[in-house]
Amino acid sequence: MQADKRQILDEALGARRSRVQDYVRARAAAYAGCLAEGHLRDAVMSFVEHGGKGLRAQVLLLSCGLVGGNEELAVPAAAAVEAFHGWTLIHDDIIDRDLRRRGRPTIHEEYRRQAERQWGLSDPEARHYGHCLAILAGDVLQGWAVSLLCELNRKPGVSPEVVTYLIEDLNLRIRSGLMDGEMADVELPQLSLDALQPDAIIRMMHQKTGYLYEFAGRAGAMVGLNNADPSSPAAEALSSFAGRCGIAFQLQDDVLAVVGNERVLGKSTGSDITLGKRTVVNTYALEQAGEAQRRRLLRVFGNRQAAPAEVEEAKSLLKELGGVEYARNLAAAYLKEALGFLDAFPPSQPKELLVLLAEYMIDRQS
C-alpha cells in the first residue's frame, strides 16, 4: 500500500477510535456520579481514561458503515464493547497475576501498593485488598457496559428489538464463551502436555477473543441495517470476518509475548511461559523439541519462580524451535480467511478500512 494512502486510512481509523473514546469518557463522567469518591471510583475512571487500541470498537463502527448504516448511531454499541472488553481484562489480570497493562500497573497491583502505603498493611493483606478492589472495579465496569448498550435506545433508527437482541447476546452467549475461554486458560496448564489437542488451543482463542470480535462485526451490521435478525447474510459475514480477525489478533499476542518489547507493549511478557500457558507458540515448540531442549523448556514452563535469565533462554528456544514462525503463519491463514468474508461487499471506504484493520492484527508490535 502507498504511504500516503496508508496515512489517510490511519487517520480515518484514529478518528473512529477517538470518537468512541470521547463518548466513553463523557458517559463515564456521568456514570461515575453514582459512585462515592474513593479508590473504587478512581480505579474505574483511570482504567477508562487510559483506553486501549479500541480495535473491537473500530470493527463495530466500520461493519455498520459497510452495510450502509450511519456509524454515529452505532457509537454506544462500540463503547459498550470496549467497556465489556475492559472488565474482562481487569478480572483476567487478577487471574493471570499480571502486573502491567497499557503501560501502567494493573488495578490489583496498583491498589496493593496503595494499601501498603496508605494503611501499612502486611503483604498478604495488601494483596487481598488489591484483589477486592479489582474484582469490584471489574463488576462496576460490567454494569457500565450494559448501560452503554441501553443508550442505543435513545438513538432514532435503532429498534428496541435490535437493542434487546444485542443485550442478551452480549450477556449470555458472548459472556459465556469468554468465561469458558478464561477457564480453559486456567485449566489447560493443569493437564499433561501430551494430553493436549491443538484444537483445544484454537477453541480457547476463539472463545477468549474471537467471540467478542464476532459480536462487534454482527452488532455493527445489525445496527447499520436496523435488523434484529442475527442470521442475515451481512451480519453472518461480518461476524465471521471479525471472529477470524480476533483469532489472528490473539495469535499475534502470543507471538509478542515471546518476541515483543515490554516497553512498547505496555505489559509484562514472559508470563505465558512461567504460567505454563498452552499457546500455539509454546506447544508447537515443545512438540518440535528434542529431549534436551524439552527438558530445558520444561524447567521454566509453568515455573513462576524461574529466574529472568532462564525465561529469556526459554524465549530464544521457542523461536529457534519454530514456535513463533508457526504461530505467525497460522495468523496469516486466519487473516486470509477473514478477508474472504468481505468479498461479497462492493468496494467502499469502510471496506478498505476493514482490510487495513485486519492486516494490522498481525502487523502490530503492541
Next chain:
Amino acid sequence: MQADKRQILDEALGARRSRVQDYVRARAAAYAGCLAEGHLRDAVMSFVEHGGKGLRAQVLLLSCGLVGGNEELAVPAAAAVEAFHGWTLIHDDIIDRDLRRRGRPTIHEEYRRQAERQWGLSDPEARHYGHCLAILAGDVLQGWAVSLLCELNRKPGVSPEVVTYLIEDLNLRIRSGLMDGEMADVELPQLSLDALQPDAIIRMMHQKTGYLYEFAGRAGAMVGLNNADPSSPAAEALSSFAGRCGIAFQLQDDVLAVVGNERVLGKSTGSDITLGKRTVVNTYALEQAGEAQRRRLLRVFGNRQAAPAEVEEAKSLLKELGGVEYARNLAAAYLKEALGFLDAFPPSQPKELLVLLAEYMIDRQS
C-alpha cells in the same frame, strides 16, 4: 397473629418463592447450554440450585400484586433480582474470605479443595484456582441476571420502556450503590475506630442491602402498573418500604452474626468480629465498653488469628455491652418506618403478605 392465618400466609409466601426458583432453574438449564461442561458450569448451576430465601423476589412479586398487577408477569424480574443478588454473594464471599454459605462450602472454598484433590496443587495455587473460579462464576451469573430481565420483553403487557428502565437502573445505580457498600465494608476496618461515624455504618447497610430491596419494590410496582416512571407514588412508596426492610434485614444479619446458630444459619459466624467489621453491634458495644472491656474486645477485633474461645468471649461481651439489643431496637424502628409506607394502600392479600414478610426480616433466625 392467629396460628392458622399465619400458616396460610406462610404457604402463600412459600408458593411465590417456589415459583421464582422454578423459573430460575428452568432458565438456568437453558442458559447453561452456552457453557462448556466443567467446573465453571458446575459451580454456577450448583449455586443456582441451592437458592437462598428469595426474600427480594417475594418483595418484588408482592409489590406487583399490591398495585393490582399480574404477579406472573413480574416473575422474570424477580428471578433477575435473585440472580443479581447471587453474584454479589459469590464475589462478597471471596472478599470476606467466608468458607460457608447456604449450608455448603462457598464456591472459592469448594474449588480450592477440588484443585487440591484433582491436581494436587499446593495451598497457594489451589487457593488461587478457587478465587479464579469464583470470580468467573460470579461474572457468568451477572450475565444471567441481565438475560433474565430481558425475558420481561417476552411478556405481553410489559412495555419496552419499563424493561429498559429496569436494566439501566439495576446495572448502573443499584450496582454502583452495592459496590460502594462493598468497598465501605472493606475500607472501614482500615479506619481508626474513633474516626467512625455511626451514619457511615447505616449508609453502608443501605448501599449493601437497601438498594437492591428498593429496586425490588420499585420494579414490582413498575411492572404491575406497566409504568416506566420510577417516581410514581406507588413506585416510590414501595421502594421506600422495601429499602427499610433491607436495612432491618441487614441489622438482623449483624445480630445473628453474634448470637446466631451456625448450623441453622448455614454460614460461618464470628467473621464480623475477626475481620473487624464495622457493624452497629460491634461499634455500639465498643462505645459502651470500659477500658478493660475495650482492650479485651480489641484483642479479637480485626484479628483473623484469634482463637475460637477468644471469639466466643468477644461475642458474649458484645451481648453484655448491649450491642445486640441496640441493633435489635434499631431494626424494629426501621421495620416500623417500612410499614408506614404501606398505609396508603387499601387492604389486600399482597399487603398482608408484605407485612408478614417485613416482620420476618427481624424475626428470622437464619
